[in-house]
Amino acid sequence: MEGDNQEQISPSQSFWAESWKHYRRNPVGIIALSFVVFLTTVAIFAPAIAGTKPVVCYYKNQLYMPCLGYFNRSLESPIFTKDKFRGTYPTNLQEKDPNSWAVWPIIFQDPYRRVRENEWPGRPANPSRDQGHPNLYNLFGTDQYGVDIFAKMVHGTTIALLVGFVSMGIAGSVGIFIGAIGGYFGGWIDSLTSRLTEVVLCIPTLVLILAIIAVVEKPTIWKTMAIIGATGWTGIARLTRAEFLRLKQTEFVMAARASGAGPIRIMFAHILPNALAPVLVPITFGIASAILVEGALSFLGFGPPPPTASWGSVLNSARSNLQLWWLVVFPGLAIFLTVLSYNLVGEAIQDATDPRLREAKK
Amino acid sequence: MQKTLGCKVCVSPGSTFLLMCCCLLLCIASTGCGGSKSIQETPPSELTASAEERKEPLPVTALQPPDPFDVPQIDELDTEAKWLDRPVRNGLVLLRESQSKEKVRGSVADALSARNDSPDLNELILSALGKLPTNEEADYTARIDRHVGGDLGSTNPIMISTSAEFDILGLTGFGLFSFGRDLEPFATSETVEQWQTSTDRMLDKVVLRDDLVWSDGEPITAHDIAFTYKVIMDPRVPVPAVRSGTDQLRWVEAYDDRTVVFFHKEPLATNVWNINFPVLPKHIYEKTWEADPTLKDSEEHVRLEQAPVCGGPYEIVERKRGQQIVLRRRESWSSVQGQQVRDRPYFKEVRFRIIEDPNTTLLALMKGEIHEMILQPEQWTTQTVGSDFYERNTKVTAPEWVSFHFGWNIDTIFFRDRRVRRAMSYTFNHDEMLEELCYSLYDPCTGIFHPGAWMASTKKFKPYKQDLDKAEALLDESGWVDSNNDGIRDKEIDGRTVPFEFSILVNQQPLRIAICTLLKENLDQIGIRLNVRPVESTVLQDLTLNRKFQAYLGGWGSGTDPDTSENLWKTGAMRNFCNYSNPEVDRLYAEGRQEFDKGKRAEKYGQIQEILYDDQPYTWLYWRNSFYGFSKDVRGYVFSPRGPYHYSPGFGSLWKPQQE
16 A cells, blocks of 8 residues: 555544545445535525525615525514515515615525415416426425425425434433443443433333423424434443443553543543544434434424424325325435435444444455 | 214114204314204314313303202193194105205216216206115115214213214114204104193103114113213213203103103203203113213223114124224114014114225225215315216215304403404405315305304305405504514513414314414514414313413304304303303393294394404304215215204115115
8 A cells, every 4th residue: 555654654644534534435425425515505595595585685775684584583674574575575675665686595485385476576376286296486396285395395404404413412412421421430320321221212202202292382393303312312322331431441541540630531531532433323323313203203293383394294295195296206305315315424434434344344 | 074873764863862962062073063062173083082071171050960859740740831742753754855846957877977076067966866765776785884083982872072973873872853954953753752842941741652672672761861861960970062951951750651851941942952862771871870970981881882782773783993883773773573663774784984084084985995975175176086086986065054263362462452353354365265275165254153044144244355454554553563673563561562472273184284374474474473383183172171372273063053152152151262252242142042033033143143243253264065975876965054964864864776
């Protein structure tokens, strides 16, 4: 290998740089990762991709960004309510201030409501009932009530990714913490955390979510994420514990302890960075399964409150009429591809970070 | 969701009476059940549970057993009271008479080959396929597979409350009274020989026929009726629905095996509905009910629950929970000692398939696994138009008195003011709902009585149309303006600025959620925030009953008598979820009950309707008509304002032709 000489001279690469080097050599991993990055972009810029509110507009001598209203209704300036825009921007902007201008989203469609005739001058109303085949204005068709599916899919990406990241963020933090203290301290603390892990392992997430949704006053997507996170940390905790059990015997930990580092410092500053790689893998898989759980919940009608756009809720609307194939195919594909790419990313990380696996594959 | 009643033989009394009573109570039940009271609409799948919940809080008056009553001797009654004969009829005979006067619009073959895409063809199908059979035409060995949207809570007739129970117990239960397509009450000639009311309207006397037996062979007597009254009125027995109405009776006394007298507390126009309740076999329950007043916990009651002793034209022969219930025709109903004493029901076997999901149900209909079902608007318009549907089935529609509304809780700070409630009605885009969401199948609703009903006001009410300017003006006028400039209307109440943001409860049905979502969009346009909260229908029942809501979307099926709607509007009434209170309305209801002239009664109820239209405690949305799919093998369906089953003869008029 030609790199051998170089490595002797230059300082050795860090573990992460090394892993990235290996990751890059895995084409499947790269494609999957690019897809995830693409989804993230779509999620962040969703209101600029599909919406009926201007991305930026100049109105009565001021600049506004009404599209932020898609993220949070209070970010949309009240002036438009005051001036009786009533949710319709294109004609009203011109009418109420001829000097106004606006930058529009790429696709003029709304994820929450039907676009009506001449809302955008010269464009017909969205087709409804079973007439909503994909067409020029509705790339992915419309549902039975005339709401554009493309817009729903784009805005649903935000939900899907949020669910994955937030719930696995919670699960990751809890799992790593519990696994770390169990593995590091051992003894009765370990028994306690291990038993706790086993108990939580027995809780069926879906059933728990259904039960909680029935009880809470105002079910939101955030509560769903919290529950998925609060029950999904067990695998992570077990892996972390195993890593800690192994690593606490190693020389560098002994050295750290000998130089007087406290347990918290040893656990999180010394051991954790070395234990993180194997833990990343179940987290990635967890994101995929959280997206599936959210899809399943929305499909069953227990997802975020309507009219929140989510992939599962589009699937749900297909339930009443399976002949509307576009209500099945697009969200189905989106869920499938997203879950698949997260799983592939997870696998690629595993390959890239585990030297033994790398060796074995050679 | 349901169908009920009826035996084929017309009316089985049982069924109807059940209905009546039930309905009364039924508040919840769903769409279709019969009964004289208003019926709360829920999706079929949730009926069972919801109904149970709902009934539990009973009117306080019902919780005390009747005071001991010094029963007069029968001769005393006969000398003191002047008796008026009341109608004793057979629903099937009445239907046959009325059909003989109707013009036939076309042949059966025409109707079977027609695709129902115009009102004319709908009339043709109804007219040709709705006919009763002539002699020898019907196949008496046939079986029909019917659909119900939820399982039975109980097979005990006095526990009836959901529409699935109405459908099934209507066929197996025994009763004295019924009502026809015009909702006029009568005693059914299948069980009653004579029915008389005293001229002071304080007494009703019924003489039973002597050829009635329970499915175990014991005779059905007047003592069963008096016994059942005592059980229903015992506060220890958890009767969900049937007690309301029955509690208006002072006493029920059996003077001999065939004579029973109902004593009323007051002379009311509604007494005729109060005497209509289901009947238990005394010889079975008198030994067991004291020991186990729940009627379902003891070993014996568990056994009876599985295999009840039935008094109607059918008996339950198989019950698989969550899957199906099979009824078989009871030969001891129609013939006694080898002699035919009553019409035989047309079907030998009735199989109820329990399927919750409407799409699965439609697939089952298309495959021929069931013979009838209620079609959703979407199914009617887009999924039942092709030859795959018409190969085995056809479909019909008819007006039905079931209406839907947004209810505004008047006790909340938002909806206290009538102007705000009117603003809500002006905000909502009614046209879009009717045309797009409801596929133009439903008619706009403007008030509590169907325009075709005798009690409806003669005034023409204008349906509300969306008018955002008017809505905003009304809101401004009532003080809801955006004072803090955050885009949301608000109002200062007790020194606190309250934003106009509220939640609406709706059950998990796509159409109803879509309607609420449309309301949300409309409100958003004028600076009001709405959170749509889909909940299980049991939760919806519970929250509305306990007034823990700000707004909800719900519906009511019509009762047989306008008085049944009193408990939706009277101050403090149980089902007056919106806390509406108007002394004028209370007074008109009380007067309407005491008035016996139908025309004058109608005036009172018309006035109530006008007051409610002005006050808008509800934003009325639409009348949901009947939309049914039927197998081409089934004939004889005739629709009443309560759908095809919940009257007499109801299911009793359905039949299958002989196979060639």
